Amino acid sequence: MIDFDYARASDIPDAIRQIAADPNAKLIAGGxxxxxxxxxEVVNPTRLIDITHLPLNTIEETASGGLRIGALMPNSDLAYHPLIEKRYPLVSSAILAGASQQLRNMASTGGNLMQRTRCFYFYDIATPCxxxxxxxxxxxxxGINRINAIxxxxxxxxxxxxxxLCIALAALDATVHVAxxxxxxxxxxTDFHRLPGDTxxxxxxxxxxxxxxxxELxxxxxxxxYSYLKIRDRLSYAFALVSVAAAMxxxxxxxxxxxxxxxxxxxKPWRKVEAEAALRGEAPERKAFTRAAGILLQDAKGYTHNVFKIELARRAIERTLTQAANGTPQMQAIKKIR
Structure with a gap:
């Protein structure tokens, strides 16, 4: 573990002042x-700024009829919140599909958005990345690219x-409030996360x-x-090979x-409004779902070890849309695909 300084932010303006003053500092909540x-040693911050005491752990109803979720709301609390379970069950289902109960107890909603992208070589500092x-x-x-992007x-x-969680939030047209x-x-x-490009x-x-x-939802x-389907190598505590959030x-x-x-x-969470437009007005049946999957995946490109993801994604899209249309969402407590 590297040496670093530790500071606690007293309020939101103080957190902003501290992070603005040190480009090598990092905010920490659940961590x-x-x-x-x-x-x-992928990142080596000179200072950790503790924001866990900021008043950002509540859920409030908005004037427009939506919900405003504080950035420090723990994932477990969010998944089981009565308003989320009743009005936004896709969010609850996506959270419960991820990590473990212990990690969900610690992880914050805002921190979930800031997770670094997934790649074996990113975590291996002995390799170029x-x-x-x-x-x-x-x-x-x-290299070994089985888990990588298509x-x-x-x-x-x-x-x-x-x-x-971010896949469900992208599907629901959530917004991110920053200061x-x-x-x-x-x-x-949908504009919060970036594609890699040359940066x-x-x-x-x-x-x-x-x-x-x-x-804000x-x-x-x-x-x-609705339904959230996650395909992974093992049924517990594994990242998605392919996941699909569908709501209709x-x-x-x-x-x-x-x-x-x-x-x-x-x-980043992948969404194409053209695929959604192709489904509007159609009967909720497999032929239409197959067409939408083709639009979503029309630019897909496989690499040596992950070509299988293209067909896997197509089938997952069709299955998830079918689950949503039938009102039989994937149960996260029972991992077997319905």
Whole structure:
């Protein structure tokens, strides 16, 4: 473990002042990802700024009928909150599909958004990695890339986004409220995370001197027809090879509205509004779901060991949309795919 200084933020302005004053500092709440990165010496912050005492751990109803979730709300508390379970069960299901109960107890909602992308070589400091050392190369492209991305990749990086919660938030059109020296601003969830391009070391559009204060869910939560399906190598405590968040509204036997987001396949939660547009007005049946899957995956590119993900993703999309349409969401307590 490296040497570092420790400080506690007294309030939100103090946290902003401290993070703005030290470009090598990191904010820490649950620390479920950051501490691992420090142990592997992937990141070496000079200072940790403890924000766990800030008043950001509540859920409030908004004037528009949505919910505002404090950035420090623990994942477990969020998953089992009555308003989330009733109005946004897709969020609850996605959280319960991820990590372990102990990690969910510690992990914060805001911290979940800031998880670093997933790749064996990113965590191995003995190998070249453009995310760790820009310009050093991507070892995964010609290496062991079974878990890596098939969408939105670049010559610089094929890492994947690790979060389950973020896939559901992307599907639901959530927004991220952030604060910095210039004040507060709101970022659409689909714009919060970045594709790698030629700057894979930058995972999000959060400025270095900003902090997440809340995530806002819109009024519509699709509580009747939804599902979150996660395909992984083992049934407990494993990252997704492919995951799908699907939510829809069915009226008179036709799809009135629909949302689809994919995890485990790109550097960020993957969503294409063209696929959703193709489903609106259609009968909720396999032929339409297959067409939507084709649109979502039309630019997919496999590498040596992960070509199988393309077909796996297609089948997962069709299955998840079927589950959502039938009102039979994937049960996270029972891992067997329905």
């Amino acid at each position: 479920t990802n950051l501490v691992d990165l420090m142990k592997y 453009n995310k760790r050392v820009p310009g050093s190369g991507c070892s995964a492209i010609n 969408l939105g990749t670049s010559e610089s990086c094929i890492a994947t986004h690790p979060s389950d 910095g020296p210039a004040g507060e601003r709101v970022i659409a969830f 894979p070391q930058i995972d999000t559009n959060l400025a270095p001197d900003e902090i997440i204060v809340a995530i 819109p009024p519509r939560g699709f509580p009747e027809n 509204e069915i009226e008179r036997g036709r799809i009135r509205d629909v949302r689809i987001a994919l995890g485990g396949v790109a550097h």
